[in-house]
Amino acid sequence: MLIRRRGRRRRPGEAAQKLLEELARDFGTSAPKLRVVGSPAERLEACGDAEVAGCYRFKEGVVVLSEEMLESVETLLHEYAHHLQLALHDGDWRTAFADTWSPHCRRRHEAEAKAFASWLTPFYKRRFEKILEGSEGGADRERLCGHIAAIVEREVGRRAPKLLEEAKRGAWHAVGELYRLADNVGFMLSAARRACGLDASSAVAVDLGLGRVAGLAEKDAYAEAEEELEWVKGELSRILGRMRARF
Numbered sequence: 001m002l003i004r005r006r007g008r009r010r011r012p013g014e015a016a017q018k019l020l021e022e023l024a025r026d027f028g029t030s031a032p033k034l035r036v037v038g039s040p041a042e043r044l045e046a047c048g049d050a051e052v053a054g055c056y057r058f059k060e061g062v063v064v065l066s067e068e069m070l071e072s073v074e075t076l077l078h079e080y081a082h083h084l085q086l087a088l089h090d091g092d093w094r095t096a097f098a099d100t101w102s103p104h105c106r107r108r109h110e111a112e113a114k115a116f117a118s119w120l121t122p123f124y125k126r127r128f129e130k131i132l133e134g135s136e137g138g139a140d141r142e143r144l145c146g147h148i149a150a151i152v153e154r155e156v157g158r159r160a161p162k163l164l165e166e167a168k169r170g171a172w173h174a175v176g177e178l179y180r181l182a183d184n185v186g187f188m189l190s191a192a193r194r195a196c197g198l199d200a201s202s203a204v205a206v207d208l209g210l211g212r213v214a215g216l217a218e219k220d221a222y223a224e225a226e227e228e229l230e231w232v233k234g235e236l237s238r239i240l241g242r243m244r245a246r247f
Helices: 012-027 040-047 073-088 108-133 141-168 172-196 200-218 222-245
Strands: 033-037 054-057 062-066
Touching: 012 033, 012 073, 012 108, 012 172, 033 040, 040 054, 040 062, 054 073, 062 073, 073 108, 073 172, 108 141, 108 172, 141 172, 141 200, 141 222, 172 200, 200 222
Parallel strands: 033 062
Antiparallel strands: 054 062
């Protein structure tokens, strides 16, 4: 049972650092340090852009946030996701951030971080509110893993079929969205391997299967794509069932 002790209310910067430390425990990484910047000149020096809300300095393992974003859980999660990406690639930044020189909106690692942050904000927002209040407590692993499982099931079970149907009707953007969905779900499954003990080989199989769905849709092979998606959904249900049984 999760036990929390309430103490003094924390300052936003202290609470943000505490959340980064909890994320590190949840996903089995080192804890990134937090650097707070205020002026546009400080943001430019730290992130190379005076207008950004934050960035991740991978060579130092530092999350940089502007003062006004210290209570933005989604921004904290986004920058932590880059720290996790680096850990998943054993510190090889060239592989983790392979398309850094592409336009920002086309970078795979940015899309993955955006999805990770959006999907997990509802869970960690509650955690952050407790941290601000001064509460202490460890990870509620069962709730976290349940939240991750529900997200992945929704994206694969509902969104993927919808995108495939849109592609069949001639929506050109839907195939690109299927590829992006495969990348984002794959990253979330990699996170679940660390946080929840999800079977690694099965997670990779699901990731590759979603990629095949997108590839078949791109070739207008919709019958094969639908068949592959049904296999992915079945495999995902199996591995998530085994994951839930651990708790």
